[in-house]
Amino acid sequence: MLDVQSLRKEFGDLVAVKDISFQLAPGDVFGFIGPNGAGKTTTIKMLATLLEPTSGTATLNGIDIVKYPEEVRPLLGYMPDFFGLYEGITVREYLEFFAAAYRIPKSQREQIIDNVLMLTDLTVKKDAYVETLSRGMQQRLCLAKSLVHDPLLLLLDEPASGLDPRARIEIKELIRELGAMGKIVLVSSHILPELADFCNKIGIIEKGELLVWGAVDEIVKQLQANRLIAIRPLDEPEKIIQRLERESLVHGVEVRNGSVVVHFAGGLEEQAELLSALVRDGYRLASFHEEALDLEDVFMQITKGEVS
Amino acid sequence: MRDENPLIWYHLISSTRHRFTRLRVVYYAIGVVLLLVYLTTLLGIVNLRLGITETLFLILLVVCLITPLFSYNLFSSEYEKATWEFLALTRLTAKEILLGKWGVGVVRLAALLTVLFPLGLISSAQMPASHAFMMHLFLGMLCIGCWGVLILSVGLWVSLRWRNTVLSASILYALQVLVLLLFPSLVSILTYEPGMENLFWVMLQGGFPDFASRALFWLTSLVNGQCFIWLNPFYTLGELGAMFGRSDEIAEGLIAVGWGWVQSGFYLLLAAGFLWLTYNGVKKHWRK
Numbered sequence: 001m002l003d004v005q006s007l008r009k010e011f012g013d014l015v016a017v018k019d020i021s022f023q024l025a026p027g028d029v030f031g032f033i034g035p036n037g038a039g040k041t042t043t044i045k046m047l048a049t050l051l052e053p054t055s056g057t058a059t060l061n062g063i064d065i066v067k068y069p070e071e072v073r074p075l076l077g078y079m080p081d082f083f084g085l086y087e088g089i090t091v092r093e094y095l096e097f098f099a100a101a102y103r104i105p106k107s108q109r110e111q112i113i114d115n116v117l118m119l120t121d122l123t124v125k126k127d128a129y130v131e132t133l134s135r136g137m138q139q140r141l142c143l144a145k146s147l148v149h150d151p152l153l154l155l156l157d158e159p160a161s162g163l164d165p166r167a168r169i170e171i172k173e174l175i176r177e178l179g180a181m182g183k184i185v186l187v188s189s190h191i192l193p194e195l196a197d198f199c200n201k202i203g204i205i206e207k208g209e210l211l212v213w214g215a216v217d218e219i220v221k222q223l224q225a226n227r228l229i230a231i232r233p234l235d236e237p238e239k240i241i242q243r244l245e246r247e248s249l250v251h252g253v254e255v256r257n258g259s260v261v262v263h264f265a266g267g268l269e270e271q272a273e274l275l276s277a278l279v280r281d282g283y284r285l286a287s288f289h290e291e292a293l294d295l296e297d298v299f300m301q302i303t304k305g306e307v308s
Numbered sequence: 309m310r311d312e313n314p315l316i317w318y319h320l321i322s323s324t325r326h327r328f329t330r331l332r333v334v335y336y337a338i339g340v341v342l343l344l345v346y347l348t349t350l351l352g353i354v355n356l357r358l359g360i361t362e363t364l365f366l367i368l369l370v371v372c373l374i375t376p377l378f379s380y381n382l383f384s385s386e387y388e389k390a391t392w393e394f395l396a397l398t399r400l401t402a403k404e405i406l407l408g409k410w411g412v413g414v415v416r417l418a419a420l421l422t423v424l425f426p427l428g429l430i431s432s433a434q435m436p437a438s439h440a441f442m443m444h445l446f447l448g449m450l451c452i453g454c455w456g457v458l459i460l461s462v463g464l465w466v467s468l469r470w471r472n473t474v475l476s477a478s479i480l481y482a483l484q485v486l487v488l489l490l491f492p493s494l495v496s497i498l499t500y501e502p503g504m505e506n507l508f509w510v511m512l513q514g515g516f517p518d519f520a521s522r523a524l525f526w527l528t529s530l531v532n533g534q535c536f537i538w539l540n541p542f543y544t545l546g547e548l549g550a551m552f553g554r555s556d557e558i559a560e561g562l563i564a565v566g567w568g569w570v571q572s573g574f575y576l577l578l579a580a581g582f583l584w585l586t587y588n589g590v591k592k593h594w595r596k
Binding site for chain 2: 049050069084089093097098100101103145
């Protein structure tokens with residue numbers, strides 16, 4: 001369990017992170033969203049025990065990360081947005097180096113490294129020199145290194161930055177798998193579609209302030225006061241618009257890309273009745289469906305595009 | 309288990325192997341050139357009948373030039389390659405990280421001194437039988453070794469403090485020029501009085517019946533600025549020649565004040581100071 005309480009970081013007069021709090025349980029994949037300069041990396045570095053918070057704290061499995069960084073470190077895996085690798089050694093030697101540095105007994109190392117290589121799909125590259133790997137492979141190796149000591153919490157800062165589309169998809173799959181393995185995964189990104197697929201929780205940070213956090217569905221529900229129903233009529237949209245505006249539960253109608261988008265205050269029952277009424281009145285409809293808010297809509301509604 | 313230090317393995321074997329594998333031809337060429345230079349120097353010592361003092365000067369010069377290369381990037385490369393965070397998060401303690409990196413430098417320095425030692429041995433063989441050449445050689449090499457250890461420790465601290473490889477190397481060489489050349493020259497110029505006898509030799513002629521008088525000798529050097537000269541390893545090696553080559557009051561004085569031993573101890577003490585600074589730096593900045 002990761003419990004972040006009023007974490008704050010100041011650099012002189014600049015408040016990089018303003019008293020943020022959130023809690024994550026094993027299996028949670030938390031998307032940490034915010035524009036560049038919002039305070040994502042500073043927060044992650046504090047959680048990684050690399051940066052001392054100005055105030056506030058966080059506990060991982062009950063261990064205070066501020067007071068006992070050395071005790072927490074074996075429980076966390078960290079992958080920064082910009083990282084380097086020790087050159088001149090093979091992939092396997094690189095992982096052996098970190099296995100030794102994490103005090104994994106020699107007798108268990110080979111098996112653990114084999115498992116990690118398999119998980120990150122690097123088995124075929126185990127004898128390649130690290131500097132000969134592509135950027136995507138190096139990201140995987142960095143992730144493999146972060147997994148060697150089987151951490152509970154994984155802090156991944158922009159893990160897909162600079163990757164080609166295929167490598168992005170592969171990293172996403174891997175993160176999803178890690179969540180399924182019961183790890184707490186905190187992934188930061190400013191590219192929303194990247195996170196939408198595999199995060200069950202999100203937090204949106206702007207100017208160092210955590211504006212909202214929680215389960216993706218709940219946040220969407222909170223923000224979506226009205227349902228959005230997209231109707232695609234086969235005839236002129238003006239007629240159906242006039243008809244829809246007479247409905248008491250319709251709070252607004254607009255035309256978007258040839259579809260009539262209705263801001264509807266009713267529930268599913270009322271939605272079904274509206275559809276029946278339109279069909280009964282003779283309107284020919286090619287489609288009628290509810291439009292859900294996606295992460296981009298949520299982000300745009302909550303943030304103002306400011307940096308700290 | 310606790311004794312395992314992967315840093316030593318990486319710095320000593322892997323990175324070296326990698327460089328050799330990638331630039332095999334260059335390294336072979338450098339190796340051949342160095343071997344030729346070494347053999348030429350060896351022949352030169354024999355043909356020119358160079359004494360121990362001159363040979364020790366030569367060895368010290370090589371150590372001054374090469375040792376900074378053993379330590380100038382040990383921490384700065386971690387910052388430049390953005391690998392320090394990974395290392396900081398492992399279970400290696402600050403002491404292990406420090407010893408891992410410093411230990412690599414010491415091993416390399418020991419290897420360098422081992423290669424250079426035969427030069428001193430050849431020159432010793434040419435000294436007259438009356439000269440205590442083995443002790444002279446031992447004390448000279450000890451002094452050089454301790455100076456090398458000091459450079460390693462300073463290099464370690466500088467590379468942690470400034471986090472920049474080029475800057476660290478520049479600082480190390482600039483410091484040596486300052487300490488070995490500029491400071492002693494400045495002190496010599498400022499304390500020079502025409503017609504006066506050599507101050508050092510005057511101070512040595514007084515005799516040193518007890519420990520207090522020896523301590524006073526060294527403390528006086530702090531007051532009159534002579535320490536900048538006396539602690540210079542080149543000067544130390546030069547006077548070692550006088551200590552082992554003469555049998556007068558000055559030689560006795562040099563032996564009495566522990567010439568060579570005190571300087572070696574001082575270098576080690578200073579090295580320990582820089583190691584402590586580096587240790588604290590790692591503890592503070594890496595939150596170890």
